[in-house]
Amino acid sequence: MQTSRVSEVFKAFLLLGLTSFGGPVAHLGYFRTEFVARRKWLSESAYADLVALCQFLPGPASSQVGFALGLMRAGPWGAAMAWLAFTLPSAIVLVLFAFGAAVLDGPIASGIIHGLKVVAVAIVAHAVWGMARNLCPDNTRAGIALAAVFAVVFISGPLGQVAAIVLGGLAGLALCRGVAAAAADSEALHFPVSRQVGIIALGLFGGLLVLLPLLAGMAVWLDITDAFYRSGALVFGGGHVVLPLLEAEVVQSGWVSADEFLTGYGAAQAIPGPLFTFSAYLGALIPAGGSLLAATLALLAIFLPGFLLLVGVLPFWNRFRQWQSAQALMRGANAAVVGILGAALFDPVWTSAILGPHEFALALTGFLLLTVWKLPAWAVVIVVALGGVLIAP
Structure with a gap:
């Protein structure tokens, strides 16, 4: 019975890994349709609580939700298969792109890369x-987001x-208690994780967060593990918010150039699955890292802290989520995520890509295709990449 459930989890998440375009928020919508509405693995309220927990923790929120769903359905093996099936398709594509991008040459290829x-x-x-509209709906949280921008700029x-x-x-x-929603009557979440296992995971x-920086410098594989583990451990909001953390680790250290970084980030938008698989692309480009080995290590290291935290918190979550203070804290942290992403929009994204009016017009076209015409992200990537060929000198 357990084996059939593990197989069920793997097949369901592999299909999602091949078709789930649109980023973490869209992934959560796919999960709800598949596992709440169609398969009825859990109720609407239980799913909402799980999403709230994963948005609060550092790490890739959609992948953490998928990991938890697999854990709830088929135990530890179900959790592992859910992550593997959802992650592997995009990771393979990005590693292949990293190997191919190094030999691309000529005006057409250069234009596509610039696009x-x-x-x-x-x-x-x-x-x-989108995040500002959802996470900063009032003056208080808008102010928190603005303060976060200043924090990122000055530190x-x-x-x-x-x-x-x-x-x-x-x-x-301090300021968001009045808007915090009570969770006392929400359905409890039940996972096969004991308190002892939770404490070990924490x-x-x-x-690892303390030990890895102390061991860094002894070997390349330890340096890679430290850099990507720290990025996964410190990022709130998942997805796009990991961009400035990864940039600080791999570009400022000289492992990857700014052009290679943004090229891979753009390519990651054209494929389904979690954006954290961008780490596999970066690992494949690290000198002296062994290419495929470094890509695998980077991929595992960036996901590991989010999953350890999730397993550590699950046994205690039902009690914690009832506290009004916890709800208020989550709203303030989510508003700060908007400010962090806003700062990243300027540097390094804007400063590295917008070199003149042609690039500005092309970026604006992509933005309008997403917001007004509601095209999926992968279609916009194709359009703007081809536009890069047209504006190439």
Whole structure:
């Protein structure tokens, strides 16, 4: 029975991994349709609670929801198969793209690559626009988002991201209690995770976060693990918000050039599945990393902290979610995410891709295709990439 359930989980998530375009918010919509409405694995209220938990924790929210759904349906093997099936298709495509991008040459290829960098502006701008409307619906949370922008601007690197989230959560705790929704009568979530396992997972999360920086420098594989683990551990909001953290780790360190970084980020928009698979592309480009081995290591390292935190929190979540203070804290942290993404829209996305009026017009076209004509992200990537050929010198 358990084996059939594991197989069921793998097949369901593989189909989603091949077809789920549109980013983390769209993925959550796909999951709801498949597992709440069609398969009825859990109720609407239970699913809403699970999404709220994963949005609150650092890491890729949609992948964490998928991991939890697999865990709930078929235990640890179900969780592993849910992640593998949902992640592998896009990871394979991006690694192949990394190997091919290094040998691309000629005006047409250069134009496509430039178009992929420009489309990143449209994608991130669209994400900021949508998240601002949903997560900053009042003056208080708009102010928290603005404060987060200043925190990121004045405190560069990953530390600025963490400071913005912490300050946003504290501000939410103080100012957003009035809008916090009570969760007392929501359906409890039940997962096959004991308190002991939860405590071990939390210990591993914290231990690796402290130990890996101390071991970095001893071997390339430890450097790669440290950089991508830290990025996965410190990012709130998942998806696009990991962009500035990864940029700080791989571009500022000299592993990957800014052009290679934005080219891969643009390509990641054209494929289904989680955006965190962008890490596999970056790992494949790291010198002396062994290419495929480094890509695999980067992919595992960036997902691991989010999953450890999720497993660690699940046994305690039902009690925590009833606290009004927790609801207020989550609203402040989510508003700060909007500010972080807004800052990333300018640097490095805008400053690296928009070199003149032609690039601006192309990026604006992509933004309007997303917001007004409601085209899927993969279609906009194709249009803007081809536009890059037209504007190429």
